[in-house]
Amino acid sequence: MATQDYQEDNTIPERPKVLIHRLPSFNLEFSCRLRTHFDLLDPLIDLPPADYFANVLALISVGPSPVTSDTLALLPSLQIVLGTSAGFDHIDLAECSRRGIAVTNAGTAFSEDVADYAVGLLIDVLRSISASDRYIRAGLWPIEGDYPLGFKLGCRRVGILGLGSIGSEIAKRLVPFGCRIAYTSRKEKPQFPFTFYENVYDLAANSDILIVCCSLTRETHHIVNKDVMAALGKDGVIINVGRGALVDEKQLVRFLMRGELGGAGLDVFDNEPYVPECLFELENVVLSPHVAAMTPESMEALQDVIFTNLTAFFSKQPLLSHVQND
Numbered sequence: 463m464a465t466q467d468y469q470e471d472n473t474i475p476e477r478p479k480v481l482i483h484r485l486p487s488f489n490l491e492f493s494c495r496l497r498t499h500f501d502l503l504d505p506l507i508d509l510p511p512a513d514y515f516a517n518v519l520a521l522i523s524v525g526p527s528p529v530t531s532d533t534l535a536l537l538p539s540l541q542i543v544l545g546t547s548a549g550f551d552h553i554d555l556a557e558c559s560r561r562g563i564a565v566t567n568a569g570t571a572f573s574e575d576v577a578d579y580a581v582g583l584l585i586d587v588l589r590s591i592s593a594s595d596r597y598i599r600a601g602l603w604p605i606e607g608d609y610p611l612g613f614k615l616g617c618r619r620v621g622i623l624g625l626g627s628i629g630s631e632i633a634k635r636l637v638p639f640g641c642r643i644a645y646t647s648r649k650e651k652p653q654f655p656f657t658f659y660e661n662v663y664d665l666a667a668n669s670d671i672l673i674v675c676c677s678l679t680r681e682t683h684h685i686v687n688k689d690v691m692a693a694l695g696k697d698g699v700i701i702n703v704g705r706g707a708l709v710d711e712k713q714l715v716r717f718l719m720r721g722e723l724g725g726a727g728l729d730v731f732d733n734e735p736y737v738p739e740c741l742f743e744l745e746n747v748v749l750s751p752h753v754a755a756m757t758p759e760s761m762e763a764l765q766d767v768i769f770t771n772l773t774a775f776f777s778k779q780p781l782l783s784h785v786q787n788d
């Protein structure tokens with residue numbers, strides 16, 4: 463990740479006002495780095511001067527806290543929202559576009575870590591690593607004997623829903639395992655040697671595993687519905703490292719409870735931090751608290767993306783991770 467450490471003679475106008483939205487805030491070291499160039503308001507540390515909000519030019523929106531039209535209305539001079547996640551479903555893009563406010567996201571800062579995690583969840587579901595761990599800790603090995611066999615990953619047909627920067631990293635990892643990769647995306651990506659399906663039903667019908675890693679938008683809300691689950695079939699596995707609402711969670715629970723799906727690895731849920739409790743009983747489901755992106759390395763990369771976007775914006779350079787509202 464390219465870090466642009468701007469010198470004192472750069473063309474950023476004098477110390478633009480930057481607000482960090484939502485607690486907990488970034489670490490102190492990053493706050494200090496931002497303060498070298500920007501007039502930063504960090505709600506953990508600073509009390510806002512009376513006119514601060516009227517003059518804020520940039521908003522760093524930490525995590526998934528919503529940036530609604532009401533939030534934006536509080537900031538009449540705002541020019542840019544810098545999201546700190548790969549997803550941008552929590553930002554009112556239409557309102558930003560109406561007001562001419564630029565939006566950026568985490569770019570590729572998390573892609574490799576999320577891809578690693580998706581593969582980890584998949585292997586865990588297929589080979590029952592977490593379930594076997596529970597089996598040992600419950601003292602069952604000497605009593606009940608060997609744990610049931612798991613399933614091989616290699617040669618399975620993996621369908622990737624969203625071949626963006628995360629999806630393509632997942633594919634890169636699964637090819638050497640011997641998986642056959644197919645995908646669906648808004649449009650075909652001829653630069654990749656994988657089979658493209660026009661829609662998620664055809665993808666699911668031709669896959670053993672469906673990995674969900676596209677953006678959540680109005681069009682992709684509940685894109686994995688009961689028809690997609692039925693097409694995947696009773697041995698099919700769903701891995702979701704995108705957003706909970708990409709999958710119809712009620713239907714997912716129903717399919718899993720009835721044995722109409724083979725398993726699931728879920729890092730994201732509809733109503734986080736609450737997870738449907740009936741999933742707790744299912745040994746073929748691996749649950750994880752929305753941490754796929756989280757490593758110290760990815761956090762550092764994220765800080766570089768934010769700093770680079772901020773400095774680029776105020777010196778009228780192209781943004782590193784501009785979110786297009788299309």
Ligand SMILES: O=CC(=O)O
Nearest residue numbers: 547548549572755
């Ligand atoms: O879930 C994490 C992200 O969208 O970056």
